[in-house]
Amino acid sequence: MVHILTRQNSIANHFLAELRNIEVQQDRMRFRRNLERLGEIFAYEISKTLTYEPMEIETPLGVAETSLIHEQPVLATILRAGIPMHQGMLNVFDHADCAFVGAYRKTKKSGTFEIRKEYVSSVGLDNRTVILVDPMLATGRTAVLTCKDLLDEFAIKSLFIVSAIASEEGIAHVQAFLPQVQLWVGDVDSELTSKAFIVPGLGDAGDLAYGVKE
Numbered sequence: 001m002v003h004i005l006t007r008q009n010s011i012a013n014h015f016l017a018e019l020r021n022i023e024v025q026q027d028r029m030r031f032r033r034n035l036e037r038l039g040e041i042f043a044y045e046i047s048k049t050l051t052y053e054p055m056e057i058e059t060p061l062g063v064a065e066t067s068l069i070h071e072q073p074v075l076a077t078i079l080r081a082g083i084p085m086h087q088g089m090l091n092v093f094d095h096a097d098c099a100f101v102g103a104y105r106k107t108k109k110s111g112t113f114e115i116r117k118e119y120v121s122s123v124g125l126d127n128r129t130v131i132l133v134d135p136m137l138a139t140g141r142t143a144v145l146t147c148k149d150l151l152d153e154f155a156i157k158s159l160f161i162v163s164a165i166a167s168e169e170g171i172a173h174v175q176a177f178l179p180q181v182q183l184w185v186g187d188v189d190s191e192l193t194s195k196a197f198i199v200p201g202l203g204d205a206g207d208l209a210y211g212v213k214e
Contacts, residue, residue, distance in 0.1 A: 002175075005042070005185070006075050007036075007176070011041075013038045016034075018034050019202050020022070020200065028210075031209055039084065040092050042162050046160060049182075062132065063147075073117040073128070074097070074131070074135070075096045076131065077100060079119070079210060081134075081136065082133040083209070084209055089131065089162070097129070101119065101120050102117065102119030103142050103145065110186060115142050127155050127156075127157050129157055131160040131161075132159070132161050133162050137166035137183075139169060144174060147161070147178055148177070150187045159182070160183075161174060162184070164202075165188075165202060166188050166198075167191070168188060168189070169192055170198075171183060171185070
């Protein structure tokens with residue numbers, strides 16, 4: 001199942017437009033903040049799909065009936081680009097547990113690349129709802145590798161992947177290898193370059209947020 005924010009007009013369009021805009025990108029703090037804002041919107045939208053239970057809340061004048069989330073999800077992020085969106089989701093799911101994954105592309109002399117995953121720090125994920133933040137779903141290989149490793153280690157109840165921008169190829173790759181996963185993306189682009197960057201995309205989210213890596 002794929003949910004695309006920009007298929008329905010909302011303020012998310014403005015945040016995503018600024019993320020793509022080459023001039024606005026020069027303001028690194030605003031770039032991070034726009035990723036954070038998108039994370040907040042994604043969290044709100046995903047919250048509608050979670051399990052709730054009836055509760056009674058004592059007020060100064062009586063008792064109010066409401067429904068509250070049964071258990072907050074675990075928010076996982078792929079470092080480093082995912083940090084701002086992860087923070088946005090944490091602003092909303094403010095009692096959530098968190099997991100952090102260090103995964104990256106290693107380019108070979110041939111121009112191809114492999115995905116390396118060298119760091120994972122996580123709470124227990126058995127019978128938990130997990131939301132993985134990966135801002136740019138290009139080939140989808142990093143997200144699939146990360147999710148498959150987590151699924152092999154834990155009995156995860158349900159799994160979401162959240163991205164600001166995804167390619168059609170990346171979505172197809174996730175659907176082929178992780179059919180049980182729900183995808184939530186800001187927008188979908190059709191093209192990938194030979195170096196697997198999304199076109200028109202927005203560039204390298206990690207570099208724009210934190211500086212060009214060596």
